[in-house]
Amino acid sequence: MEKFTTLKSKAIPLNIENVDTDQIIPARFLKATDRKGFGDNLFRDWRYHKDGSVNIDFILNDAQYSGKILVAGDNFGCGSSREHAAWAITDFGFKVVVSSFFADIFKGNALNNGLLPVQVSKAFLSDLLQIIASNSETELLVDLENQTISVKDSDLSEKFEIDAYKKTCMINGYDDIDYLVNNKKLIEAFEAQKIY
Amino acid sequence: MGKTLFDKVWDAHVVDAIDNGPQILYIDKHLIHEVTSPQAFNELEERGIPVYRPNQIVATADHNTPTLNQDQPIKDELSRKQLEQLSKNCKKNNITLYQLGHKYNGIVHVMAPELGVTQPGLTMVCGDSHTSTHGAFGAIAFGIGTSQVAQVFASQCLLLTKPKSLRVSVNGKLKAGVLPKDVILYIISKLGTNSGTGYFCEYAGNVFEDMSMEGRMTVCNMSIEMGARGGMIAPDETTFSYVKGREFAPKGEDFDKKVAYWKTLPTDEDAVFDQEYSFAAEDIEPMITYGTNPGMGIKISETIPVNDNPSFKKSLAYMNFEAGESLINKPINFVFIGSCTNSRIEDFRVAAKYIKGKKKADNVTAWLVPGSKQVEHQIIEEGLKTIFDDAGFELRQPGCSACLAMNDDKIPQGEYCVSTSNRNFEGRQGQGSRTILASPLVAAATAVEGKIIDITKHLN
Numbered sequence: 001m002e003k004f005t006t007l008k009s010k011a012i013p014l015n016i017e018n019v020d021t022d023q024i025i026p027a028r029f030l031k032a033t034d035r036k037g038f039g040d041n042l043f044r045d046w047r048y049h050k051d052g053s054v055n056i057d058f059i060l061n062d063a064q065y066s067g068k069i070l071v072a073g074d075n076f077g078c079g080s081s082r083e084h085a086a087w088a089i090t091d092f093g094f095k096v097v098v099s100s101f102f103a104d105i106f107k108g109n110a111l112n113n114g115l116l117p118v119q120v121s122k123a124f125l126s127d128l129l130q131i132i133a134s135n136s137e138t139e140l141l142v143d144l145e146n147q148t149i150s151v152k153d154s155d156l157s158e159k160f161e162i163d164a165y166k167k168t169c170m171i172n173g174y175d176d177i178d179y180l181v182n183n184k185k186l187i188e189a190f191e192a193q194k195i196y
Numbered sequence: 197m198g199k200t201l202f203d204k205v206w207d208a209h210v211v212d213a214i215d216n217g218p219q220i221l222y223i224d225k226h227l228i229h230e231v232t233s234p235q236a237f238n239e240l241e242e243r244g245i246p247v248y249r250p251n252q253i254v255a256t257a258d259h260n261t262p263t264l265n266q267d268q269p270i271k272d273e274l275s276r277k278q279l280e281q282l283s284k285n286c287k288k289n290n291i292t293l294y295q296l297g298h299k300y301n302g303i304v305h306v307m308a309p310e311l312g313v314t315q316p317g318l319t320m321v322c323g324d325s326h327t328s329t330h331g332a333f334g335a336i337a338f339g340i341g342t343s344q345v346a347q348v349f350a351s352q353c354l355l356l357t358k359p360k361s362l363r364v365s366v367n368g369k370l371k372a373g374v375l376p377k378d379v380i381l382y383i384i385s386k387l388g389t390n391s392g393t394g395y396f397c398e399y400a401g402n403v404f405e406d407m408s409m410e411g412r413m414t415v416c417n418m419s420i421e422m423g424a425r426g427g428m429i430a431p432d433e434t435t436f437s438y439v440k441g442r443e444f445a446p447k448g449e450d451f452d453k454k455v456a457y458w459k460t461l462p463t464d465e466d467a468v469f470d471q472e473y474s475f476a477a478e479d480i481e482p483m484i485t486y487g488t489n490p491g492m493g494i495k496i497s498e499t500i501p502v503n504d505n506p507s508f509k510k511s512l513a514y515m516n517f518e519a520g521e522s523l524i525n526k527p528i529n530f531v532f533i534g535s536c537t538n539s540r541i542e543d544f545r546v547a548a549k550y551i552k553g554k555k556k557a558d559n560v561t562a563w564l565v566p567g568s569k570q571v572e573h574q575i576i577e578e579g580l581k582t583i584f585d586d587a588g589f590e591l592r593q594p595g596c597s598a599c600l601a602m603n604d605d606k607i608p609q610g611e612y613c614v615s616t617s618n619r620n621f622e623g624r625q626g627q628g629s630r631t632i633l634a635s636p637l638v639a640a641a642t643a644v645e646g647k648i649i650d651i652t653k654h655l656n
């Protein structure tokens with residue numbers, strides 16, 4: 001997993017609530033057996049019309065917006081457990097997703113793939129969406145060590161929560177498998193004395 | 197202070213805890229399928245880590261499978277390859293696989309309980325969010341991502357922070373025509389789709405105690421639709437007699453010992469939950485959804501609420517419905533009875549009972565898709581197939597089918613489908629398709645009438 005410490009980037013405002021995993025990556029694209037290439041189909045049915053032509057009204061197709069931060073409406077990532085959703089977002093080039101609420105499984109999947117979910121207050125989110133929408137050059141600063149997200153050249157800043165263990169993993173680029181495999185002895189001992 | 201059912205099962209599985217961090221939770225059973233496992237197998241192979249406990253893994257093919265001509269090679273190349281990959285991976289790692297056509301094949305959340313793999317007091321995971329289904333037995337069961345599938349392959353454990361506890365109680369007497377699906381759709385419509393996030397939910401009260409295992413599975417299945425990782429129901433005599441005698445259930449004296457342990461699991465009187473809700477059974481009526489998330493549900497006799505929220509409006513625009521209107525008499529061309537929510541024998545019995553002696557409306561394409569080979573057999577053996585055939589319904593072969601628009605079974609652009617599945621997201625059943633979630637009874641009635649009817653007026 002790639003390390004994450006700080007990120008300074010422009011952002012793309014996806015002002016839609018309840019974005020579910022079927023929108024992030026529709027099931028018909030889950031037939032691959034490796035992790036690559038899912039970015040091409042990120043938000044597929046919003047990015048393209050059914051005839052394959054580009055939907056120019058969709059924010060990801062608006063050339064003035066770019067960046068490694070996706071700022072989405074409330075309640076992001078509900079639905080299926082497909083990690084393909086996190087792979088599609090990272091493959092597209094995002095490193096951070098901001099919302100005022102994340103579904104559990106999506107949040108875990110993101111963290112396991114070096115994608116930082118930043119949960120902010122509803123008020124802060126609404127400010128962010130507005131500022132970025134009105135000025136696409138707006139830069140955001142995400143500082144994992146200090147757990148802050150701020151808008152460059154402004155007073156707008158907020159602290160965010162992250163599990164201490166997951167934070168260490170992200171900063172160092174470790175993952176859970178390393179940890180678990182190194183604790184095989186404990187696991188074997190547990191198996192030998194299971195009470196149920 | 198007493199412990200909850202969830203506490204008891206969780207605490208018995210904690211291997212160790214990291215200071216200020218997650219716990220190592222031991223996983224008893226790991227279910228896998230073709231879609232979310234290949235990348236996990238790849239990862240292990242790349243890192244040179246063997247599968248740690250292959251005999252605690254059970255595999256099936258379900259998402260990407262056709263529901264017709266299962267004895268023939270799969271036409272879609274990518275689907276075929278994904279299934280071949282699963283077979284290869286299972287063979288190489290000594291994992292039991294019930295592949296397409298096997299007498300035990302089926303949707304993972306239907307076949308595992310049928311085989312007795314699912315038992316009270318266990319921890320179970322699968323790379324599929326509806327793993328919550330297995331909580332109906334008093335197991336801790338939840339969906340995981342592919343990185344976690346790899347973790348369980350490597351260590352039979354996961355690093356997790358213990359979720360908070362939530363209890364939803366429903367007491368009283370359900371009205372005629374109100375099925376377990378209506379109960380859970382009602383709960384989600386009241387609490388919203390993220391009310392359960394961060395929680396593990398226990399369903400309590402006489403309504404759940406009186407339900408069959410099939411009904412309890414329908415309820416627990418949809419826990420994820422209110423954001424909860426899982427749902428549980430305390431094991432009781434109904435649970436024990438369902439498990440008894442199944443392929444992988446403990447036998448003889450061993451079974452009795454297990455039952456004695458299972459009886460200690462229900463929540464203690466004095467246990468305290470972080471959050472509690474309760475509902476009266478009498479308030480529940482047959483339910484239907486009108487929007488693009490499972491929380492957007494109303495009683496079938498109600499009208500669509502009025503709401504100025506832009507996301508709400510976007511959702512209604514997608515569905516081509518108006519705020520304030522009723523869904524009664526809406527013409528419907530597609531009906532799907534299936535998915536891990538409602539594809540068990542009981543669901544087909546309910547449908548058959550209503551359909552018997554009636555005919556499917558000409559405008560309707562009605563797919564009945566059993567959740568497993570065993571359910572398919574039962575449908576034939578109990579004579580339900582004859583009823584369906586006579587009424588013009590199509591009984592297909594087991595699989596996820598039209599639940600997720602991944603295999604061949606898709607609902608066309610712009611069409612409504614009254615579906616017994618669990619998600620009505622945009623495009624869930626096919627690009628541009630519009631899903632209306634309901635119980636098998638409402639679905640059967642819709643197929644017969646060719647439109648949505650107020651089922652409460654047609655009972656007795």
Ligand code: SF4
Pocket residue numbers: 258259303304305324326535536537595596599600617618
């Ligand atoms: S039936 Fe639908 S919800 Fe259930 S496992 Fe299959 S795709 Fe998922």
